[in-house]
Amino acid sequence: CPAYTPCIERAAICGELIKSDLLKEVGGAKIARTGKCGNHLDTGLKLLFDMPELNSNAEKKDALFTYFKDRLAIVRSEKFSAAEKAGHNAESHNHNDLGHFTLYYNGKPLIVDAGMEKYTAVTFSAKRYTLWYTRGSGHNSPVLGGIEQLAGKDYTAKFIKADKNGFICDLSKAYPAEAGVKSFIRTLDFKPSEVVVEDKFELEKPLDAVITLLTPCDVEIIDGKVRAGNVLIETENIEFFEQKQMPELFCDTSIWGKPLNAIRFKSNRNNYKFIFKEIKK
Numbered sequence: 001c002p003a004y005t006p007c008i009e010r011a012a013i014c015g016e017l018i019k020s021d022l023l024k025e026v027g028g029a030k031i032a033r034t035g036k037c038g039n040h041l042d043t044g045l046k047l048l049f050d051m052p053e054l055n056s057n058a059e060k061k062d063a064l065f066t067y068f069k070d071r072l073a074i075v076r077s078e079k080f081s082a083a084e085k086a087g088h089n090a091e092s093h094n095h096n097d098l099g100h101f102t103l104y105y106n107g108k109p110l111i112v113d114a115g116m117e118k119y120t121a122v123t124f125s126a127k128r129y130t131l132w133y134t135r136g137s138g139h140n141s142p143v144l145g146g147i148e149q150l151a152g153k154d155y156t157a158k159f160i161k162a163d164k165n166g167f168i169c170d171l172s173k174a175y176p177a178e179a180g181v182k183s184f185i186r187t188l189d190f191k192p193s194e195v196v197v198e199d200k201f202e203l204e205k206p207l208d209a210v211i212t213l214l215t216p217c218d219v220e221i222i223d224g225k226v227r228a229g230n231v232l233i234e235t236e237n238i239e240f241f242e243q244k245q246m247p248e249l250f251c252d253t254s255i256w257g258k259p260l261n262a263i264r265f266k267s268n269r270n271n272y273k274f275i276f277k278e279i280k281k
Contacts, residue, residue: 022066065164073162077192079278080105084167084188089174090153095134098149098157098174099141099186101197103276105231110276111213114138114260117249133249137212141171141186142199145207147179166190171201180204195276202270209272211238213263216256219243226263227279234275238267 015023066074074083081104089096095113103111114133116123122131129135129151136148149155155175161168171184184201199209217229226233226240242264249255265274 020066065162067159067162070158073159073167075164075166075190077190079193080190080195080276081107082166082188082190082195084159084169084186086157086159086169088153088157089149089151089155094151095139096129096136096149096151096155097139097141098155099169099171100139101186101188103195105229105276105278108229109216109256110228110231111140111215112256112260114214114246115249115255116251117255118251132246137210138214140211140213141174142209142211144175144179144181144201144203144209147176147207149174150176160185164190179207193278197274197276198272200271206268206270209238209267209269211265211267211274213265213274214246214260215263216258216260219261219263228261228263230279232277232279233263234277235265236273236275237269238265238272238274240264241266 011023015021015025064076066072071087072083072085074081076082082101084099084101085097087098089098093116095116097113100113101111102109102113116133117131122128132138136150137143139149141149154173156173157169157171159167159169166187166189169186169188171186172181174184175181180203182202182204184199187196187198187200189196189198201209213228213233215228217231220227221240221243224240240263242262244262244264246260246262248259
């Protein structure tokens with residue numbers, strides 16, 4: 001949860017275990033701390049497995065692309081960073097988020113996952129997916145004719161391609177049968193100053209697609225075009241129809257510092273694009 005201070009020193013240990021130079025660099029020169037949570041077992045293990053030898057003279061590398069097979073892909077440039085989620089919808093602490101993508105611009109969040117509010121009895125109850133930020137409609141894979149992704153190990157997504165130029169993700173098995181999805185490919189084309197996200201799908205019967213993009217940026221709508229912060233969101237075959245401020249999420253403090261803006265788009269086509277471009281001053 002972004003409201004808490006992350007345990008960065010563990011990144012070096014994880015990096016050593018999975019042979020990730022990026023994680024070792026992130027955790028480099030960080031001293032293990034006991035924290036504030038009062039969980040003595042957790043904080044004790046933090047110190048027990050500290051690896052200070054990984055912290056000295058770590059060689060810095062430009063990690064432009066990171067890939068965890070069929071789970072997560074991340075690509076970076078000086079201006080944009082993008083990530084996309086695959087896997088399945090029965091993961092630990094699951095959100096129904098297959099195909100969800102996030103974007104950062106100039107190191108700041110642009111298109112985000114809302115995250116998680118402070119845990120309550122509802123969080124791990126049968127009503128878990130009534131929470132707007134855990135359910136499919138709270139992420140940016142489309143809701144098809146009112147049908148969104150559901151929880152369960154049968155709902156899966158996998159990468160067909162993932163490299164420094166972007167990702168191709170197969171979402172054909174990410175939706176329940178009533179959506180009638182015969183095929184669904186989401187492509188994220190990555191360039192240093194432009195990111196294009198394209199959906200192509202074939203359905204058993206025509207259904208409108210609604211996509212919600214969440215952003216902490218100030219949003220401005222000019223002649224149907226959307227500006228989020230210093231980025232212009234252009235579209236093809238899909239149109240903006242609604243902007244809404246979402247309820248603010250809290251752990252111990254506000255997660256984003258303010259409510260997220262939901263920007264909603266609708267299309268009656270089975271092929272559409274979002275083009276994210278920096279606005280040059």
